[in-house]
Amino acid sequence: MSEPFLAVEGLTLDYSTKAGPFRAVDDVSFSVDKGRTLAIVGESGCGKSSVAKCIMRLVAPTAGRISLDGTDLAGLKEAQLRPLRHRFQMVFQDPYGSLDPHLSAQEIVAEPMKTQGLRSKAERSKEVARLFDAVGLPSTSLERRAHEFSGGQRQRIGIARALASKPDLLVCDEATSALDVSVQAQVLRLLQDIQQETGITYVFISHNLGVVQEISDSIVVMRRGEIVESGATADVLQTPRTDYARTLRRAALDPSAMTGIKPRHIVSALAASA
Numbered sequence: 590m591s592e593p594f595l596a597v598e599g600l601t602l603d604y605s606t607k608a609g610p611f612r613a614v615d616d617v618s619f620s621v622d623k624g625r626t627l628a629i630v631g632e633s634g635c636g637k638s639s640v641a642k643c644i645m646r647l648v649a650p651t652a653g654r655i656s657l658d659g660t661d662l663a664g665l666k667e668a669q670l671r672p673l674r675h676r677f678q679m680v681f682q683d684p685y686g687s688l689d690p691h692l693s694a695q696e697i698v699a700e701p702m703k704t705q706g707l708r709s710k711a712e713r714s715k716e717v718a719r720l721f722d723a724v725g726l727p728s729t730s731l732e733r734r735a736h737e738f739s740g741g742q743r744q745r746i747g748i749a750r751a752l753a754s755k756p757d758l759l760v761c762d763e764a765t766s767a768l769d770v771s772v773q774a775q776v777l778r779l780l781q782d783i784q785q786e787t788g789i790t791y792v793f794i795s796h797n798l799g800v801v802q803e804i805s806d807s808i809v810v811m812r813r814g815e816i817v818e819s820g821a822t823a824d825v826l827q828t829p830r831t832d833y834a835r836t837l838r839r840a841a842l843d844p845s846a847m848t849g850i851k852p853r854h855i856v857s858a859l860a861a862s863a
């Protein structure tokens with residue numbers, strides 16, 4: 590059998606602190622098939638973002654493997670990672686702070702292509718226009734700066750920028766959390782459409798259970814750096830083993846209580862099993 594597209598094995602991360610090493614991620618393993626979405630959930634401080642930073646190789650893990658399409662990213666040095674970086678991109682939580690205020694929207698989206706020398710100027714402009722269209726931003730806004738957009742529009746710019754280098758893997762760290770419910774639903778739908786069209790793989794980090802239920806095929810529940818529960822989203826909801834997953838199930842059965850977003854496929858899976 591071929592290896593999953595993303596396979597994380599025994600991932601461990603120690604931060605060095607004044608009080609000595611602090612283990613934020615402890616022997617974490619999971620995998621995601623191509624074109625699927627895995628959600629990482631868990632209470633604040635459980636290590637979700639630390640896992641994301643390891644996958645993105647923004648930090649070097651203390652131990653473990655991060656196999657992306659058969660290449661172990663964990664062991665690579667920055668010079669070896671550079672030519673691969675366009676394959677894995679991240680969308681951040683803060684649509685306000687994560688965009689360079691000095692650049693126009695089209696410069697922000699074109700930057701990754703430029704850095705990687707991927708296209709000529711004319712090709713870059715064409716691709717920026719295509720990405721603006723894909724994420725639902727008006728072409729008349731190409732010259733505007735980040736502060737002239739709404740939060741939802743800024744997050745669309747962030748998504749367009751992440752997609753500009755044609756990644757195979759997108760790690761979304763609380764990517765919709767700063768948005769209000771209706772904008773959140775629009776951005777989620779956009780991500781789902783992009784996945785259907787391109788076969789991109791997502792790792793979706795969120796504390797918002799309604800969002801997780803809506804978007805994920807499988808779930809990993811973390812607590813204090815470790816995985817305490819994992820499986821297909823519908824399975825974790827049908828037979829929750831931890832308090833966190835039980836909360837998740839309650840949210841699935843009463844989605845309006847959590848976010849107002851209707852987790853369609855999960856609710857129907859639960860209804861079918863009832």
Ligand SMILES: Nc1ncnc2c1ncn2[C@@H]1O[C@H](COP(=O)(O)OP(=O)(O)OP(=O)(O)O)[C@@H](O)[C@H]1O
Pocket residue numbers: 604605606611613631632633634635636637638639640796
């Ligand atoms: N640079 C760092 N140095 C030391 N400790 C850190 C560092 N970054 C994070 N931590 C600690 O590691 C643990 C995991 O943090 P992390 O940001 O991964 O959690 P999280 O699950 O993403 O939390 P949240 O949902 O609040 O964003 C926390 O206890 C945090 O205080």
